Amino acid sequence: MSTRRTFLVAGAATAAGVAASAAPARAAAPDRELRRILKEIDPARIEAIVRKLVSFGTRHTLSVQDDPVRGIGAARDWIFAELTRYAAASSGRMTVELQSFIQPVSPRVPVPTRITNVVATLRGSVTPERIYVVTGHYDSRVTDVMDAVKDAPGADDDASGVAVIMELARVLATREPESTLVFAAVAGEEQGLYGSDHMAQQYKDAGADIQAMFSNDIVGTGNAHDGTRNDPRTVRLFVEGVPTSETAAEANTRKSTGGENDGPSRQLGRFVKDVEPDDMNVRVVWRRDRYLRGSDHISFLLRGYPAARFTEPRENFNHEHQDVRVENGVQFGDLPEFCDFGYIARVARVNASALWSLAQAPGTPKGVVIDTTQLTNATTLRWQLGTEPDLAGYEVVWRETTASDWQHSLPVGKVGTVTIDLSKDNVFFGVRAVDTTGHRSPAAAPKPSS
Numbered sequence: 229m230s231t232r233r234t235f236l237v238a239g240a241a242t243a244a245g246v247a248a249s250a251a252p253a254r255a256a257a258p259d260r261e262l263r264r265i266l267k268e269i270d271p272a273r274i275e276a277i278v279r280k281l282v283s284f285g286t287r288h289t290l291s292v293q294d295d296p297v298r299g300i301g302a303a304r305d306w307i308f309a310e311l312t313r314y315a316a317a318s319s320g321r322m323t324v325e326l327q328s329f330i331q332p333v334s335p336r337v338p339v340p341t342r343i344t345n346v347v348a349t350l351r352g353s354v355t356p357e358r359i360y361v362v363t364g365h366y367d368s369r370v371t372d373v374m375d376a377v378k379d380a381p382g383a384d385d386d387a388s389g390v391a392v393i394m395e396l397a398r399v400l401a402t403r404e405p406e407s408t409l410v411f412a413a414v415a416g417e418e419q420g421l422y423g424s425d426h427m428a429q430q431y432k433d434a435g436a437d438i439q440a441m442f443s444n445d446i447v448g449t450g451n452a453h454d455g456t457r458n459d460p461r462t463v464r465l466f467v468e469g470v471p472t473s474e475t476a477a478e479a480n481t482r483k484s485t486g487g488e489n490d491g492p493s494r495q496l497g498r499f500v501k502d503v504e505p506d507d508m509n510v511r512v513v514w515r516r517d518r519y520l521r522g523s524d525h526i527s528f529l530l531r532g533y534p535a536a537r538f539t540e541p542r543e544n545f546n547h548e549h550q551d552v553r554v555e556n557g558v559q560f561g562d563l564p565e566f567c568d569f570g571y572i573a574r575v576a577r578v579n580a581s582a583l584w585s586l587a588q589a590p591g592t593p594k595g596v597v598i599d600t601t602q603l604t605n606a607t608t609l610r611w612q613l614g615t616e617p618d619l620a621g622y623e624v625v626w627r628e629t630t631a632s633d634w635q636h637s638l639p640v641g642k643v644g645t646v647t648i649d650l651s652k653d654n655v656f657f658g659v660r661a662v663d664t665t666g667h668r669s670p671a672a673a674p675k676p677s678s
């Protein structure tokens with residue numbers, strides 16, 4: 229393994245305009261294929277999906293499963309049939325499965341209940357073992373979380389997210405992403421994230437290399453319908469800092485190095501922001517989720533996978549988890565009339581941009597360490613060389629410890645180690661991989677190592 233030693237004058241790292249250390253290039257400029265993908269995402273199809281899902285009356289996890297027109301079973305069968313139809317255009321690359329299990333009695337599940345995720349997997353053409361997952365949950369609820377009978381339209385929460393993953397599956401089925409993409413409509417979310425919990429555990433048991441997961445949950449509109457300004461170009465992305473799965477030993481390392489803002493999900497958040505489409509603003513929120521709330525990304529975080537959650541910019545809680553009713557002239561309920569289908573399409577494009585850029589880029593570098601055997605003012609980084617056939621090399625990125633995002637990048641070639649004349653005590657470092665067409669991976673923060 230060759231070593232490259234790179235010298236920068238100490239001051240150069242913080243001075244703007246130094247050629248080698250200027251602000252980093254975007255993770256990826258949208259390539260031609262991505263621009264076509266974004267164009268094909270269709271608000272009219274998204275509207276049709278949301279209205280169809282609402283038409284099943286309720287999609288409560290405990291609702292009827294064998295009625296052809298009402299209840300979660302009818303919704304499940306329709307989603308499966310649609311995804312199967314999309315997969316027909318994939319030349320066999322996309323497969324669709326019903327992933328079922330029996331959820332035992334739990335706080336919000338009074339009798340053992342079959343829960344089924346509908347999962348479309350588009351196998352990668354070059355590095356199929358590397359997987360990116362996107363979900364929406366197709367179950368719904370009303371005011372009483374145990375009420376499986378009343379109409380629970382769940383248009384925003386979360387037919388909107390299901391419409392995102394279905395439209396992505398349709399548009400991407402005809403493409404050949406280099407890595408594997410998984411589009412999943414999960415169930416049991418409102419009862420306790422049970423569907424995604426099962427799915428994440430299946431992946432964990434199989435040793436799957438999931439490098440990113442996104443939950444789209446409540447992505448229906450930028451208009452809260454509460455008199456505040458419409459914000460149709462913003463979507464929030466909730467990303468945790470300290471990993472949910474952190475062990476005691478990892479916590480000790482983090483405390484000693486100040487790593488609380490450099491977990492894998494934070495790096496994913498930086499990446500998504502970096503590749504956001506020009507007409508959308510990803511408002512990254514440095515929290516796992518909103519107060520008192522959760523979503524399916526937590527199932528993946530619990531297993532150590534980088535994950536994040538998309539949500540509309542400002543919610544109207546009269547329209548979520550509510551019986552459909554009018555009270556004092558106010559309409560309650562999660563109805564499709566409160567959705568903006570153009571907005572949902574834009575959120576789908578944010579997802580498409582992130583997923584395509586991730587799938588086409590090399591994987592996030594693994595085994596990244598910072599040499600701490602000696603007290604020096606230089607920094608030596610090491611990592612495992614990736615095996616992607618189009619891997620061009622690596623970039624070291626860094627930022628001031630008080631900065632939110634990477635400020636500098638330095639191409640270092642196709643090497644597994646580099647020494648930079650810049651003190652590890654004063655900045656945060658990351659390493660990312662670059663392919664021959666300029667796609668960049670998310671950065672990986674180094675762990676201290678002898």
Ligand SMILES: [Zn+2]
Binds near residue numbers: 365445
């Ligand atoms: Zn939800």
